Each structure stands twice: as C-alpha cells, then as structure tokens.
Amino acid sequence: MEKMENKRDQYNEEMHRLGRLFTWIALGLILMVPVCYCLTAGVMPLWSKLPECLMFILGYLAIGLVEALSYAPLLGTGGQYLTFITGNISNLKLPCALNSQAIAKVEDGSEEKEIVTTISIAVCSIVTTLVIVLGLIPLAIFQEKIVNALLPISPYVVPAIFGGLTCVLASRYLKIAAVPFVLCILICVIGNFAGMGAVFNQGTMILVGMAVSGVTTTLLYRKGKL
Numbered sequence: 001m002e003k004m005e006n007k008r009d010q011y012n013e014e015m016h017r018l019g020r021l022f023t024w025i026a027l028g029l030i031l032m033v034p035v036c037y038c039l040t041a042g043v044m045p046l047w048s049k050l051p052e053c054l055m056f057i058l059g060y061l062a063i064g065l066v067e068a069l070s071y072a073p074l075l076g077t078g079g080q081y082l083t084f085i086t087g088n089i090s091n092l093k094l095p096c097a098l099n100s101q102a103i104a105k106v107e108d109g110s111e112e113k114e115i116v117t118t119i120s121i122a123v124c125s126i127v128t129t130l131v132i133v134l135g136l137i138p139l140a141i142f143q144e145k146i147v148n149a150l151l152p153i154s155p156y157v158v159p160a161i162f163g164g165l166t167c168v169l170a171s172r173y174l175k176i177a178a179v180p181f182v183l184c185i186l187i188c189v190i191g192n193f194a195g196m197g198a199v200f201n202q203g204t205m206i207l208v209g210m211a212v213s214g215v216t217t218t219l220l221y222r223k224g225k226l
Contacts, residue, residue, distance in 0.1 A: 008111060012077050019081030026085045066206050073108075074098065078118035086125040091161040096124040098168050175220060180213040 038044060071089065072080050075097055083093040100120035106113040139146055170177045184205050191200035 015077040015081065019078070019085075022085055023081060063206060066210050070206075070210055074117075075121070076114040076117045078114065079121045082118065082121045082125060086121075086128070088128065090165060091158075092128060093121050093124055095161075095165055095168065096120050098165075098172070102168075102172070175225060176213060176217050179216045180209045183212050184209050 075083050083089050097117045100116050104116045188200050
C-alpha cells in the first residue's frame with residue numbers, strides 16, 4: 001500500500017512538473033501572437049485605453065479561476081493541464097472526459113479515473129487538431145460559402161453544447177446539481193424580466209452556481225446525504 005502511494009505521489013509530482021513547464025511554454029507562444037502582429041504591422045497598443053478594459057480583463061480572470069477550481073475534480077492532474085493548454089474545455093474536453101469515465105465505470109478519485117481521463121483528453125486533443133487541419137482546407141477554398149451556410153445555426157451551438165453537458169453532469173451528480181441548477185434558472189428568469197439580462201451573463205452565473213453548489217454540497221455532506 002505504501003509503495004502504491006509513493007508511485008502515485010511520484011506520478012502527481014511528474015505531472016505537475018511537466019504541466020507547469022508546458023503551461024509556461026503555451027503562455028509564451030500565445031503572448032507572441034500580439035507581439036509579432038505589432039512588430040509586423042508597425043503598431044503599438046494604446047496603453048491609455050487599458051483602464052477602460054480593466055473590468056473586462058478582471059471578468060475573464062475570474063472566470064478562468066473559477067473554471068480551474070471547478071473542473072479540477074473532474075479532469076484530474078494530467079487532464080487538467082492538458083485541457084487548459086489545448087483549450088475547448090466545456091465543448092470538447094470535459095464532455096469527452098465524462099463520457100470516458102462513464103464508459104470505463106471508474107470511481108471518483110481513483111487512479112483508474114486519472115488514467116482514463118488523461119488518455120481520453122490526449123486522444124481528443126490529437127483528433128481535434130487533425131480535424132481542424134483537414135477542415136482548414138475546404139474552408140480556405142470555400143470560405144464565404146461555408147460561413148454563410150453555418151451562420152443561421154451559429155446562435156444554437158453554445159446552448160446545445162451546454163445543454164448536453166448539463167444533462168450529463170445532472171444525471172451523474174443529481175443531488176449536487178439540482179439546487180444550483182434550479183436557482184440559476186430562477187435568477188436568470190427574474191433578471192430578464194427585470195431588464196437586467198446583461199448583468200446575469202455566463203460569467204456571473206458561473207460564480208453564482210459555484211457559490212451555491214459549494215454551500216449545498218457542504219450541507220449535504222454534513223447531513224450524510226453524500
């Protein structure tokens with residue numbers, strides 16, 4: 001038993017070491033995009049406009065922090081780093097991870113779940129990259145026709161993704177998801193009727209859902225319901 005714990009600790013340390021390394025590499029490459037653009041175009045950002053964008057930037061930082069904390073138990077150590085480096089979390093990586101866990105019938109917090117999740121996200125990243133590369137070929141040739149054909153369905157893509165993801169999570173964690181789900185819907189409905197629909201956007205509701213789920217889950221755990 002002690003030997004297995006040591007191996008697991010070694011695995012987690014290795015995942016954190018590699019994860020941090022490739023995260024910094026990915027951040028460097030991402031930051032090089034605007035730098036290269038500015039150098040190539042011979043322009044510079046208007047730093048005087050930065051205060052106007054501060055709230056927008058802080059909002060995205062808050063969403064990123066909440067996502068990192070909320071997705072960690074579902075993705076595991078290796079899956080967490082892979083997912084946040086490659087992107088497309090809620091629409092690709094998270095559903096893929098949950099589906100693989102359901103197919104393999106692994107237990108929460110087990111080594112099997114960690115391995116299955118990491119492998120599924122790695123395969124998903126490879127397949128996604130191949131599909132994107134293959135999709136760029138016809139897009140480069142028939143760009144205008146493809147964009148016009150997909151334009152009518154584009155508003156339904158995000159609701160369809162989150163709707164499917166909600167069904168998966170609600171079916172697996174019904175006790176935990178029920179109260180935050182119902183409460184968030186009520187808040188959105190009341191907010192829209194009050195003319196405050198813009199305030200209760202995706203970022204706001206993520207924070208509300210996280211806070212409510214944290215409180216309700218703690219209460220359920222203390223009462224022995226979980």
